[in-house]
Amino acid sequence: MRPLLVVDGDSLAHRAYHALPKTIRRAGGRPSGAIVGFTNMLLRLYGAEQPRAVLVGWDTLTVPTYRHEAFAAYQSGRVFDDDLVEQLDLLPELVRAFGFAAAKAPGYEADDFLAAAVEAKRRWRSHVLVVTSDRDAFQLASERVTLLMPTRGVSELARVGPDEVRERYGVEPEQVPDFIALRGDPSDRLPGAPGVGPKGAAQIIQQYGSLEAALTAGRFAAQAEELRLYRRIATLDASAPLPPLEDQSPLWAEASDLLSSWGMNQVADRVAARVQSSSS
Template structure:
């Protein structure tokens, strides 16, 4: 038996949930867990270096982003997302689609950097609204794909934990 095959059992032994399903990535399960916890009226803390997770920031959810290894973590909530990117947390997938994300190999819209991406989202509210207004017509299909890739799926199937019954 491979060590990786034993990992879900080890995770459950420590009292955590282990989830896996076709078509979902680890970040989708994080998003689903955050959604579930917020719906229960709880709070969530997500430790990740993936900037896609900034879309989860809310008054009830804080992202802990490693700054120097694991010895220093930045707390990212809605205010920090606005300060860093100039957009609301819910606009992060639109922002990433426009600006691009080298870590996910998303090139973004041609000639658009972080400031322009934020300006476009402030003006139009969403990538889709900008596309409907005729912006980036030649890249519209690609940008929609980039947004889908940057959007976490909070409907990923999660197992029920003992404290949820």
């Protein structure tokens, strides 16, 4: 049965932006490397996986999430190039032009929409493929949810399921937020428990079963509330609002027309070629 494909749009766009030359430009000399790379990746994913539907989740950079409000240091120090931000603003429109679903709402991060889609589509018997480079999403892995994680630029993917999560972290997928809370997450500026690294975090969870059980047993009494907060921050929010998710047919011609209107004729022709191949 064909899978549902759920994509962390910001993750792929960031990787594309940094993997391709900044000299790639569209009409008016505007930046377009992230758009080109993202489009190429989306085409490859669709061709390889033949999903029944595609959802792409996006961050809203101009509005803080509850994570930022609860912990001031969360993701502090991140600065994005103006050229990248300009392209991030355009990409949800391109996703919709393809006939796919785009999810973006104030207060939510892209990976929250991944969790919401996984939760919402439990009634679907098909597999769910989650495309992201964010290891926080390890918590979504299950027998019916496989992560596709870029390993080199945006061209190579590693498949991650429950076994790979256990091998990498030493915990079950559902224990990943507890693991992150204890170990910390430098990329998000979460400090974790004092003196606890990856191996120590895994051992504590293996011993007690959960962060809460460890706290109940008296571990980390002075940091208990902070660790609970870190776990909440690390937990993806499956209540994020989603657009309707039903079976889709790609609108290659419409996406090609939009790319052409942006002065991106080469990638537009690549998308238009899908119209001919799908009708042959």
